[in-house]
Amino acid sequence: MDYDYTHMRHVVCQEVGPSRNYIQPSHFSQGHQAKPFNYAEVYDFTHKRRGIAIIINNDSFEDENLIYRKGSENDTIKLEACFNKLGFDTRIMVNVTKYETIQNLQTVASEMTQNPDFDCFVLAISSHGDVIKRKNDTVIINQDVLNCTDTFIPTNDILNIFSDANCPGLKDKPRLCFIQACRGYDLDHGMNICGTDVSSMEVVDGTPEYSAAFEIRVSKRVITTPFPCMKDFIVMYATPPGFHAFRRQKEGSWFITALTNVLGSVTEKNSISINKLLTKVVNIVAYNYQSHSTHKDYDGKKQTPCIYSMLTKSILLKPK
Secondary structure: OOOOHHHHHHHHHHHHOOOOOOOOOHHHOOOOOOOOOOOOOEOOOOOOEOOEEEEEEOOOOOOOOOOOOOOHHHHHHHHHHHHHHOOOEEEEEEOOOHHHHHHHHHHHHHHHHHOOOEOOEEEEEEOOEEEEEEEOOOOEEEEEEEEOOOOEEEHHHHHHOOOOOOOHHHOOOOEEEEEEOOOOOEOEOOOOOOOOEOOOOEEEOOOOOOHHHHHHHOOOOOEEOOOOOOOOEEEEEOOOOOEOOEEEOOOEEHHHHHHHHHHHOOOOOOOEEHHHHHHHHHHHHHHHEOOOOOOHHHOOOEOOOEEEEOOOOEOEEOOO
16 A cells, blocks of 8 residues: 655644644743753863874785875874874874784873873874675674774774773863775765866775775665764764775875865964864865876765764864
8 A cells, every 4th residue: 555655744744733832941941940051062171281192194004905005194294283283292103003003092091091181182094994894684784994004993993992981081071083094985976066176196095906896885785883972072084984085195185185274274363163174174075176097987086074973062173
């Protein structure tokens, strides 16, 4: 039997109607005894130190299928200059194994717990990335992974090191994470627009074995692994789930270039909320970049960064 869902929706809306009375939370009450809903809207950035910023750049890998990430050193240079300007204690890790990555990050988490007088924490990673699939009886679950020099590590495992449970020094403090890596094999074909920058050759931050992957992965609909709902995190990926992330071999990645240009423009006088700043980054990458490649499958493609915010307050970022 066929149902007219549009009609049913109209009927349901009519039945609910505007006359139904809903119980309002007490802090929205208009009565004379109502108390203001008082809460801090902005994270406390008045601590003695701004905080630690970790930059991880892996450009060389034991797996010969993972090609050298030429130009990624520019990501490191841009990120370091940007974070230093904002007052961070910037630390850089280059070409680290899975064990070294976990050990170094756990050491930083322990340090922040022992000395919690800081505003926030930043983690920026530039590497090859991929998506792995786990199957059960009914679904295929995708999981983002990042490549270390020897093997991969699930992105969630890295982020979890800085959860409240594992790093109490970060409790009620914001964690800003930026990830430049592929998250799969799909390509954004976009549409024709004016002013896109196609001045340099692009490569992708994922495995180069694209042809067979296209036959299997493009257009498949799967259930992805739920993103970790850890409060006070904001995580920005260079690309949505399932897609490639582009990098210029002479300049570095699209995403990191746009990110550092936007964050680097912040001054004492023009402090803006982090959400507005990162939205501007999305706009710049989406509208101002388009790939130019000798391989037809990678030519004329677009990219749109992806933001996951679990922040409970606003961040007004400015130099310290």
